[in-house]
Amino acid sequence: MTAVLALSDRGINSFAQFATVIIIFIFVLGLAYLTTRFIAKYEKNQIVNKNIEIIETFRLSTNKFIAIVRVGEKYLALAIGKDTVTMLTELNADDLNLVSSDQVPTETFQEILNKAKNLIHKK
Structure with a gap:
């Protein structure tokens, strides 16, 4: 009976460690996301109206x-x-042939991905 309890305690302990690692991972991922957004806003403000x-x-x-x-x-x-x-x-x-950013054609990520897929399938 004590062997079963020892195995059960070990399983609970392993699950607790796994859950802790997942929680820490999610926290670090969220922190990285927030930091990236903060830096992007800061850089955007630095770029506007510069010479x-x-x-x-x-x-x-x-x-x-x-x-x-x-x-x-x-x-x-x-x-x-x-x-x-x-x-x-x-x-x-x-x-100079100056082109404003409004005139530059932009492709979405989906369009670029589809082109890449078509190139791969042709080979």
């Missing part, structure tokens, strides 16, 4: 880029390397 904006980037190699950056009312072409940033030239706004 510096990256208009476009183009990758030349694994760690070399050309970027068009708006600083105030000026547009600059920058060469960005691993350890250096070099101003190439100042650009005229009239020479």
Whole structure:
């Protein structure tokens, strides 16, 4: 009889440990979610009405880029390397094809997922 009670106590103890781990996991997951939301709101407030904006980037190699950056009312072409940033030239706004964010077509995640599935099924 005592052996059955010992097994029963061990089972209850194992379940209690498992439940504790699940509760801690859910708590940490919730904390990570709230932290991410807080950081996103903070970053969003930092971006609004700023004088510096990256208009476009183009990758030349694994760690070399050309970027068009708006600083105030000026547009600059920058060469960005691993350890250096070099101003190439100042650009005229009239020479650029500026596309507002409203005109950029956006795809939903579902559309991107469907395209990926179609590519996989074709192989």
